[in-house]
Amino acid sequence: MGYVGITTGLLFAELGWQVTGLDTDTMKIHALMGGKLSFYEPGLDLLLKKHLESGNIHFTTSPEKGIRENDIIFICVGTPSDKDGSADLQAVRGAATSIGTYMNDYKIITVKSTVPIDTNRKLVEWITESQLQPQPFDVVSNPEFLREGSALYDSLNPDRIVIGSDSERAAQVIQSLYSSIHAPILLTNPRTAELIKYASNAYLATKISYVNELARLCESLEVNVTDVTKGMGMDQRIGPHFLKAGIGYGGSCFPKDSMALLYTAKEQQVELSILDRVVAVNNSQSTHFLTIWEQKIDGFSGKTVAILGISFKPNTDDLREAPALSIIQQLQHKGVHLRVHDPIAKLPQAFLSEKVQQFESIETTLQHCDAVILCSEWKDYREADWQQLRAHMKNYYIFDGRNTLNGKEMTKLGYAYFGIGYR
Ligand SMILES: NC(=O)C1=CN([C@@H]2O[C@H](COP(=O)(O)OP(=O)(O)OC[C@H]3O[C@@H](n4cnc5c(N)ncnc54)[C@H](O)[C@@H]3O)[C@@H](O)[C@H]2O)C=CC1
Numbered sequence: 001m002g003y004v005g006i007t008t009g010l011l012f013a014e015l016g017w018q019v020t021g022l023d024t025d026t027m028k029i030h031a032l033m034g035g036k037l038s039f040y041e042p043g044l045d046l047l048l049k050k051h052l053e054s055g056n057i058h059f060t061t062s063p064e065k066g067i068r069e070n071d072i073i074f075i076c077v078g079t080p081s082d083k084d085g086s087a088d089l090q091a092v093r094g095a096a097t098s099i100g101t102y103m104n105d106y107k108i109i110t111v112k113s114t115v116p117i118d119t120n121r122k123l124v125e126w127i128t129e130s131q132l133q134p135q136p137f138d139v140v141s142n143p144e145f146l147r148e149g150s151a152l153y154d155s156l157n158p159d160r161i162v163i164g165s166d167s168e169r170a171a172q173v174i175q176s177l178y179s180s181i182h183a184p185i186l187l188t189n190p191r192t193a194e195l196i197k198y199a200s201n202a203y204l205a206t207k208i209s210y211v212n213e214l215a216r217l218c219e220s221l222e223v224n225v226t227d228v229t230k231g232m233g234m235d236q237r238i239g240p241h242f243l244k245a246g247i248g249y250g251g252s253c254f255p256k257d258s259m260a261l262l263y264t265a266k267e268q269q270v271e272l273s274i275l276d277r278v279v280a281v282n283n284s285q286s287t288h289f290l291t292i293w294e295q296k297i298d299g300f301s302g303k304t305v306a307i308l309g310i311s312f313k314p315n316t317d318d319l320r321e322a323p324a325l326s327i328i329q330q331l332q333h334k335g336v337h338l339r340v341h342d343p344i345a346k347l348p349q350a351f352l353s354e355k356v357q358q359f360e361s362i363e364t365t366l367q368h369c370d371a372v373i374l375c376s377e378w379k380d381y382r383e384a385d386w387q388q389l390r391a392h393m394k395n396y397y398i399f400d401g402r403n404t405l406n407g408k409e410m411t412k413l414g415y416a417y418f419g420i421g422y423r
């Protein structure tokens with residue numbers, strides 16, 4: 001049970017349903033039985049303890065038990081990028097095979113995983129093929145829109161719930177599970193539901209790459225991009241969300257889902273030229289700003305640099321596609337001595353060396369540093385005592401990759417402060 005599996009399970013436990021959490025990873029399940037999550041997500045640990053005690057949730061590694069004892073099955077397995085950019089559906093197929101093998105009466109199979117168009121149709125084939133005896137079932141597409149770092153809040157307060165099914169009866173049952181959540185429900189067919197998920201993620205990624213490219217122009221024109229996006233966001237047709245310029249989007253979903261949608265378009269021989277550029281801008285964003293910052297500091301080579309925040313965003317320990325990791329690799333090649341900090345996330349062993357070290361406190365991390373590069377906007381960095389921290393550093397360059405510190409204040413404190421898009 002990853003982010004989506006455990007959050008979905010705990011959401012339904014909180015709504016008063018009886019939930020079984022099934023995963024093939026025995027370590028994860030044993031940890032969950034003992035009230036421990038395998039990842040950091042605010043609020044979920046308390047909810048897990050609450051519902052282990054209430055008895056609304058229990059866990060198993062036995063597909064037979066998990067499938068036989070439940071009427072509704074949510075598939076929340078991973079759908080990572082394959083080498084060609086398409087979504088790797090092996091885990092979905094594995095889950096379908098287990099369901100077909102062990103189902104003993106009518107089941108509603110609901111797909112929460114992000115899957116390409118027509119996967120729900122394929123699921124029917126995969127389940128039917130693996131059935132030992134014919135058993136009735138319906139499939140429902142019910143994509144997930146939660147964000148890491150606010151998974152619980154997002155699940156309890158979704159902007160919308162999308163339910164796609166060819167079976168009216170199954171759609172109604174899934175709708176009834178959410179009856180105590182106040183959110184508009186969109187009932188549609190599975191193919192549309194599948195595409196809504198990809199189109200939404202790709203659109204959010206587009207907003208980010210648009211402002212990130214705009215930030216490059218702002219940098220050159222000496223205009224503050226944050227002021228520009230503030231003014232843009234005041235137009236209700238644009239809205240203020242997802243207009244924060246930075247070193248690029250990361251995480252387990254925007255990068256992989258953009259690639260998967262591009263793959264689907266290619267299969268259909270339709271060009272998604274805007275999304276193509278969105279990906280290209282994102283891939284070059286950190287390099288673009290490292291090059292600008294390098295000029296400010298007169299070359300990174302031989303310097304000692306602190307990296308603050310390595311997770312792809314605050315309030316998570318997820319390092320998947322984190323821009324900080326790409327920045328660390330780029331600076332490693334330049335022979336930079338890197339001192340790394342994150343409130344929760346740990347740098348993988350493969351990154352650590354004599355020249356790349358991680359420290360527990362911000363103070364220790366900043367010792368003898370020439371510069372700080374802020375890669376994810378944890379509250380810890382916004383609320384740090386930068387006046388006091390200055391005493392630990394050798395030189396006072398701050399490169400704020402998330403435009404999260406107050407540039408004027410930092411300048412007053414004697415830092416040479418540079419953000420994204422002239423700040
Ligand atoms: N992480 C996120 O914030 C969001 C993820 N999604 C989508 O949800 C899906 C899951 O994402 P995550 O939770 O991040 O993935 P994850 O990789 O963290 O977790 C997937 C889990 O599925 C388990 N699994 C694999 N095969 C299995 C099987 N046959 N039976 C039982 N368990 C099995 C794995 O052991 C693992 O624990 C993906 O399609 C993703 O795109 C959608 C919205 C948000």
Ligand SMILES: O=C(O)[C@H]1O[C@H](OP(=O)(O)OP(=O)(O)OC[C@H]2O[C@@H](n3ccc(=O)[nH]c3=O)[C@H](O)[C@@H]2O)[C@H](O)[C@@H](O)[C@@H]1O
Nearest residue numbers: 144145146147148242243244246248249250251253312313
């Ligand atoms: O399908 C998914 O997995 C999820 O992907 C994203 O959620 P998530 O990746 O957890 O986090 P976001 O808050 O969307 O941030 C993604 C990346 O974009 C960056 N970002 C976000 C917003 C912004 O204005 N600027 C910006 O650079 C963040 O720093 C982060 O690296 C979507 O927001 C969720 O709706 C979706 O369910």
